Amino acid sequence: MPVRKIPKNYRNVTGVAAHRKAEGAASFESTLERDFIALLEFDPAVERFEVQPITLDWSDDQGRARSYTPDAIATFKLHGQPRRTVLYEVKYRSDLHANWPDLRQKFKASIRYARQQGWRFKIVTEVEIRTPYLDNATFLLPFMRRGPSEEAHMALLTDRLAEMMHRTTPADLLAACYQDEWHRAALIPTLWYLVGTRQIGTDLDEKLTMASPIWSLPV
Template identity: 30%
Template sequence: MTALRALPGGAAGPVGDGFEVGFITDDGVERRALLTEAWAVPFEQCRPVRRFPSYKGQKHHSGRWWSATAGGHVGFESWLERDHLMLLDFDPRVVAVSSQPFWLFWTTPQGKTRSHAPDYFARRGDGSAVVVDCRPTDRIKPKDAAAFDATRAACDLVGWNYQLVGATDAIRSANVRWLAGYRHPRHQVEPVAAALRRAFAAPAPLMAGAEAVGDPIAVLPVLFHLLWCHDLNADLSTPLHPGTVVSAVVS
C-alpha cells in the first residue's frame, strides 16, 4: 500500500493509487484490484458485493426496485435508499445503475485497514459516473464520516462524481413515486402516446389534455408514463393535480 495523506474526519487517502476495490463481475467472478487500474470496470453491471437480507424485526426495510433504466431489479436497504434509487431511475441522464457495486479498501494513518461499500453506482449517457451514499445528516457518526470522506477522495482520484445524500424533497419524491407506478414500457400505448404529444404541444392542464385525447381511464396511464419518460414535462415541485400544466418536450 502506498503512502497516505490525512483527510477530514480522520480518514486517509492515497498519495498514489493506494485505494483498492473488490467487486463481482456480471458473470459472478470475484476480483480485487487497485482502483486506478479498475476504474474503467463497468461497475454499473456488477453484482452487489453484499446481500439484502430480510428478517423479522429488522430495523431497516430491504427490498428490490424494478428499474426501468436497468431493465431489472436493483436492491436497496432502506426507504431512503429506495427513494434515491427511484430518483436515479427517473433521471434522464442515467443509463445504468447498480447497488453495492464494490468494496473500497484503504488504510488509515494508524495503519488500520478499512472498507466501505457505497450504496449505488450510476452511469450517465455521456460516460461519466456517479457514486452515491445515502445517510441522513443526523445519523452520520464520526466513523461513517471518515468512510464517506475516503470514498469521496477515491472518487476524486478517478474522476467520478461522489454524492452523499440525505432526505429527499417530500413533494418531488411523492410525485415521482406516483409516476413510477407507470414506468413499465407496457404503458407506452400507441396511438394514444402520439395523440398526447400533440395535445400538449402547447402547454395545457393535465386533465383537460387527457380528456381531449379520450377516456381518462385509458389515457392517464399513458400520460403518466410519458411524464416518467420525460416525453412530457410538468413542474414536480408542487403536487400533481388535474390543473398541473403539462407540455411536450421539444427534441
C-alpha cells in the same frame, strides 16, 4: 453485481426494487435507499446504476485496516456532454450527526478512490431525496414500466395538446379529447406515461395533479 449481499434486517426495511437500469439486483436495506433507487431509475440522464458495487480497503487514523462499501454508483449521460460517474452514500442526517467521526474517515477514503477513477463521491440524505420530485417519480414509474395503453392514444394526446397552444392541464387535455368520462379514463395511463418519459413537459419539482400545468416538448 453487488459486492455484499444485503441481509434481512428487522430494524430497517429491506428488499429488491423494480428496475430497468440497474446492473445486478437493485437491493436496498432502508426505505431511504429504496427511494434513492427510484430517483436513479426515474432520472433520464442516468444510463445505468449499480447497488453496493465495490468495497474499499483503507486504514483509519490508528493505522487499522478497515473496509467500506458505498451504497451505489451511477453513470450519467446528458446530450452533448461527456459521461460522468458518481459514487453515492445514502444516509439519514441523524446518522451523519451521530456517527460523523467514524463516517468522516470512510468518506475521505471514498473521495480519494473516486478521484483516482475520475469519478465524484456524493452523500445524499433525506433532505435531497424526499421531495415532491420523489413523490412524482414514485407515481409515474409504474406507468413508464407498463408503457402506453395504445399507440393511438399517444398521438391523440400530443395532437390535442398542440391544438391547445401547447400548454394546458391534464384535466383539460383529457376533456379536449373526449366528452365521455370512460374514454377519458382510458387515456390516463398513456398521459402519465408521456409525462414520465418527458414527452409531455411539467414541473416535476411541484406536486403533480390533474390541475398541474403541462406543455409540449420539442421532438
